[in-house]
Amino acid sequence: xxxxxxxxxxxxxxxxxxxxxxxxxxxxxxxxxxxxxxxxxxxxxxxxxxxxxxxxxxxxxxxxxxxxxxxxxxxxxxxxxxxxxxxxxxxxxxxxxxx
Numbered sequence: 001x002x003x004x005x006x007x008x009x010x011x012x013x014x015x016x017x018x019x020x021x022x023x024x025x026x027x028x029x030x031x032x033x034x035x036x037x038x039x040x041x042x043x044x045x046x047x048x049x050x051x052x053x054x055x056x057x058x059x060x061x062x063x064x065x066x067x068x069x070x071x072x073x074x075x076x077x078x079x080x081x082x083x084x085x086x087x088x089x090x091x092x093x094x095x096x097x098x099x
Contacts, residue, residue: 035079042086043067049093056096062089 046063050056066085069078 032076032079035076035083036073039066039079039082039086040070042083042090043070046086046090046093049090053093053096056092059089059092062086062092 043063043066046066050060050063062085066082066089069082069085072078
């Protein structure tokens with residue numbers, strides 16, 4: 001009869017571990033999708049600012065780097081880098097200055 005209880009424990013542990021893994025995976029995927037959405041929005045905003053400000057070679061290079069990283073579509077860290085690059089490019093376009 002002890003094998004019955006052992007089997008029950010194994011089933012319950014497996015279910016608990018699987019549930020934890022699934023929830024962690026969903027949270028990670030959601031975080032990645034949200035960060036990429038923010039990054040793409042930042043790039044679009046910087047593109048609009050570029051169109052309004054005109055060409056600025058150094059700032060154009062920042063925006064081009066952000067657009068290049070989009071094509072590789074990495075994880076959360078890549079999206080964060082794209083967000084930072086696009087944000088900096090947008091600030092420079094808005095200020096009308098180059099660094």
